[in-house]
Amino acid sequence: xxxxxxxxxxxxxxxxxxxxxxxxxxxxxxxxxxxxxxxxxxxxxxxxxxxxxxxxxxxxxxxxxxxxxxxxxxxxxxxxxxxxxxxxxxxxxxxxxxxxxxxxxxxxxxxxxxxxxxxxxxxxxxxxxxxxxxxxxxxxxxxxxxxxxxxxxxxxxxxxxxxxxxxxxxxxxxxxxxxxxxxxxxxxxxxxxxxxxxxxxxxxxxxxxxxxxxxxxxxxxxxxxxxxxxxxxxxxxxxxxxxxxxxxxxxxxxxxxxxxxxxxxxxxxxxxxxxxxxxxxxxxxxxxxxxxxxxxxxxxxxxxxxxxxxxxxxxxxxxxxxxxxxxxxxxxxxxxxxxxxxxxxxxxxxxxxxxxxxxxxxxxxxxxxxxxxxxxxxxxxxxxxxxxxxxxxxxxxxxxxxxxxxxxxxxxxxxxxxxxxx
Amino acid sequence: xxxxxxxxxxxxxxxxxxxxxxxxxxxxxxxxxxxxxxxxxxxxxxxxxxxxxxxxxxxxxxxxxxxxxxxxxxxxxxxxxxxxxxxxxxxxxxxxxxxxxxxxxxxxxxxxxxxxxxxxxxxxxxxxxxxxxxxxxxxxxxxxxxxxxxxxxxxxxxxxxxxxxxxxxxxxxxxxxxxxxxxxxxxxxxxxxxxxxxxxxxxxxxxxxxxxxxxxxxxxxxxxxxxxxxxxxxxxxxxxxxxxxxxxxxxxxxxxxxxxxxxxxxxxxxxxxxxxxx
Numbered sequence: 001x002x003x004x005x006x007x008x009x010x011x012x013x014x015x016x017x018x019x020x021x022x023x024x025x026x027x028x029x030x031x032x033x034x035x036x037x038x039x040x041x042x043x044x045x046x047x048x049x050x051x052x053x054x055x056x057x058x059x060x061x062x063x064x065x066x067x068x069x070x071x072x073x074x075x076x077x078x079x080x081x082x083x084x085x086x087x088x089x090x091x092x093x094x095x096x097x098x099x100x101x102x103x104x105x106x107x108x109x110x111x112x113x114x115x116x117x118x119x120x121x122x123x124x125x126x127x128x129x130x131x132x133x134x135x136x137x138x139x140x141x142x143x144x145x146x147x148x149x150x151x152x153x154x155x156x157x158x159x160x161x162x163x164x165x166x167x168x169x170x171x172x173x174x175x176x177x178x179x180x181x182x183x184x185x186x187x188x189x190x191x192x193x194x195x196x197x198x199x200x201x202x203x204x205x206x207x208x209x210x211x212x213x214x215x216x217x218x219x220x221x222x223x224x225x226x227x228x229x230x231x232x233x234x235x236x237x238x239x240x241x242x243x244x245x246x247x248x249x250x251x252x253x254x255x256x257x258x259x260x261x262x263x264x265x266x267x268x269x270x271x272x273x274x275x276x277x278x279x280x281x282x283x284x285x286x287x288x289x290x291x292x293x294x295x296x297x298x299x300x301x302x303x304x305x306x307x308x309x310x311x312x313x314x315x316x317x318x319x320x321x322x323x324x325x326x327x328x329x330x331x332x333x334x335x336x337x338x339x340x341x342x343x344x345x346x347x348x349x350x351x352x353x354x355x356x357x358x359x360x361x362x363x364x365x366x367x368x369x370x371x372x373x374x375x376x377x378x379x380x381x382x383x384x385x386x387x388x389x390x391x392x393x394x395x396x397x398x399x400x401x402x403x404x405x406x407x408x409x410x411x412x413x414x415x416x417x418x419x420x421x422x
Numbered sequence: 423x424x425x426x427x428x429x430x431x432x433x434x435x436x437x438x439x440x441x442x443x444x445x446x447x448x449x450x451x452x453x454x455x456x457x458x459x460x461x462x463x464x465x466x467x468x469x470x471x472x473x474x475x476x477x478x479x480x481x482x483x484x485x486x487x488x489x490x491x492x493x494x495x496x497x498x499x500x501x502x503x504x505x506x507x508x509x510x511x512x513x514x515x516x517x518x519x520x521x522x523x524x525x526x527x528x529x530x531x532x533x534x535x536x537x538x539x540x541x542x543x544x545x546x547x548x549x550x551x552x553x554x555x556x557x558x559x560x561x562x563x564x565x566x567x568x569x570x571x572x573x574x575x576x577x578x579x580x581x582x583x584x585x586x587x588x589x590x591x592x593x594x595x596x597x598x599x600x601x602x603x604x605x606x607x608x609x610x611x612x613x614x615x616x617x618x619x620x621x622x623x624x625x626x627x628x629x630x631x632x633x634x635x636x637x638x639x640x641x642x643x644x645x646x647x648x649x650x651x652x653x654x655x656x657x658x659x660x661x662x663x664x665x666x667x668x669x670x671x672x673x674x675x676x677x678x679x680x681x682x683x684x685x686x687x688x689x690x691x692x693x694x695x696x697x698x699x700x
Contacts, residue, residue, distance in 0.1 A: 003426075003427075006424060006427065008424075011433075012699070062467075066565065080431075082536075082537050083431060083537040084533075084535070084536070084537050084697045085695075085697045085698050086431070086433065086695065087431065087432070087433045088433055088695040089433050090432075090433055091424060091430065091431060091432035091433065092424075092430075092431055093424035093427030093428075093429060093431070094427055094428070094429050095426070095427055095428050095429075096428060098429070100536065100537065102535050102536070103535050104425040106532065106536050107532055107536070107537045109458060109462060110457065111461075111462050111465045111466075112461060112462065112465075116457075116458070116461065119454050120454050120455075120458055123448075123450045123451040123453075123454045124451055124532060124536055124538065125536060126448070126452075126538070127450075127451070128450050129450040129454075151463075287548070
């Protein structure tokens with residue numbers, strides 16, 4: 001077997017501030033004038049290693065799945081390998097041609113027709129005009145947009161747009177292909193089509209690196225896998241072994257995330273959230289089985305008497321949509337105010353809220369909880385975001401179709417189907 | 423370390439990388455970027471390409487009647503021919519370095535999401551500009567018919583001077599583009615620089631009005647502003663008169679080549695970090 005790709009000591013350091021902000025010349029001069037001492041202190045504080053000391057090699061024809069939680073360095077690795085950004089340490093080398101697909105619709109222009117965009121995006125991704133001309137019919141057929149090929153893509157539905165974008169990318173034929181989560185687009189039917197296209201690409205002896213959250217897809221497509229956590233490689237080897245490590249790791253991380261305590265905010269409004277705990281008291285966890293109720297416990301400190309104080313919970317999907325919200329007086333006995341709004345007078349002291357989300361309700365996946373204390377006149381007194389829970393279907397209660405990562409939709413409903421023959 | 427691999431990438435910043443082979447490999451991308459800009463420019467406009475004709479024609483008329491009359495132009499032929507011959511090459515230069523400088527920031531999405539030789543961006547602008555030049559040439563041909571002027575054999579000088587214009591425009595954007603990626607100050611002062619250069623390039627009036635190019639201010643202006651020579655060169659090509667080969671001009675053409683080579687090196691050393699900074 002020949003090596004297709006080799007990395008040694010690969011690392012990427014980001015300087016916070018510099019990474020996101022475009023600053024002007026005067027800022028820069030100002031920093032310079034602050035002197036070196038200030039600069040070195042700043043460096044140690046504001047430096048983040050997105051990827052650290054990564055070594056691995058990949059033989060030609062292998063399909064490597066790169067998995068890890070959000071922010072573990074997966075995308076950074078792909079950006080380095082695709083030469084979009086340079087490594088801060090280490091080096092890597094590869095054989096043959098490489099193409100990367102980090103987003104759907106790279107180089108598309110809204111004003112131009114589908115046909116123009118195929119050429120534009122194709123040449124941006126590294127195809128030659130000749131290659132595109134040979135495959136143009138195939139690309140159009142794959143995208144299923146024959147009759148709209150001369151229409152500007154701004155008039156396309158989002159489904160058509162995504163199909164066209166993927167179709168161009170699917171016809172790149174590099175020796176090494178880097179893919180970032182492109183399967184998470186389009187409708188289920190098109191996702192299946194993409195998956196089978198990817199399988200055939202992998203089957204042609206190409207080397208593929210595939211970043212995904214979708215363990216089902218990783219298991220099906222990849223010949224080996226690599227698990228990253230906080231920029232460090234935690235596990236590398238066979239797919240089953242790494243997927244298991246991923247789940248174990250998630251559970252551990254979930255436990256670590258399950259109990260969160262907070263300091264009193266400096267600009268406290270007299271009431272603040274002291275801690276949030278997920279899961280059972282004896283077994284706190286932010287990972288919950290789809291059939292188990294998710295238990296939430298919130299501790300609140302009230303320093304001043306409040307005429308009205310309620311707790312609000314928002315549950316958001318990974319895409320940021322609020323799925324539902326729930327607040328403390330709902331279903332409780334509270335004083336009904338003059339304007340028919342529930343008022344909850346709260347004298348000072350320490351309070352503990354306990355709630356349990358019904359199950360089955362949330363589909364498998366990650367969800368964000370947002371918890372807020374709301375005082376009189378709907379003033380937000382304190383709020384905590386980015387509390388993540390993961391719902392897993394550990395017992396396979398809802399995965400009737402092996403090809404699917406999850407049942408359709410953000411919520412599940414346990415429905416018993418009865419089939420009778422007339 | 424990495425023997426046997428075709429492509430090697432290390433954390434160390436390379437001093438000089440030309441990567442001309444890679445640039446040539448990706449020439450199709452350049453072609454489609456030029457086509458893209460041309461197509462987008464007149465999308466959803468009723469008059470379409472007619473606008474491209476109107477713009478230089480209108481400028482020429484305005485300058486002829488309001489400025490040309492007020493200035494003492496020592497030129498035998500009609501002023502519109504004189505002005506347009508300078509304006510078209512000036513526009514090619516100004517748009518090349520202006521759009522070229524902005525092209526990196528304008529294509530930030532592309533730079534963040536896909537690898538390609540970044541130098542394609544400033545270079546393709548020089549070719550984009552050629553479409554305007556061709557259109558201006560059509561107007562110029564029309565004016566020639568109107569005034570009964572016929573360019574002579576000197577017209578072939580247009581080719582080397584056009585090449586020099588593109589080289590100068592690209593050279594400036596190779597320097598200013600990467601700086602603008604980090605400091606957006608550049609794009610703020612760009613219009614001002616362009617206006618000052620326009621005045622200092624003797625587009626509206628003969629270089630004689632700037633003084634002699636043999637010595638003094640005129641000499642140094644012509645050394646550091648190659649457009650003085652280039653505009654004169656284009657007039658030589660289209661109108662058959664002018665001397666773009668004075669000592670100061672020749673020095674400035676040499677400086678353009680140096681500026682370009684230095685620009686390539688500067689661009690290549692900064693391009694690796696574009697995606698992080700942009």
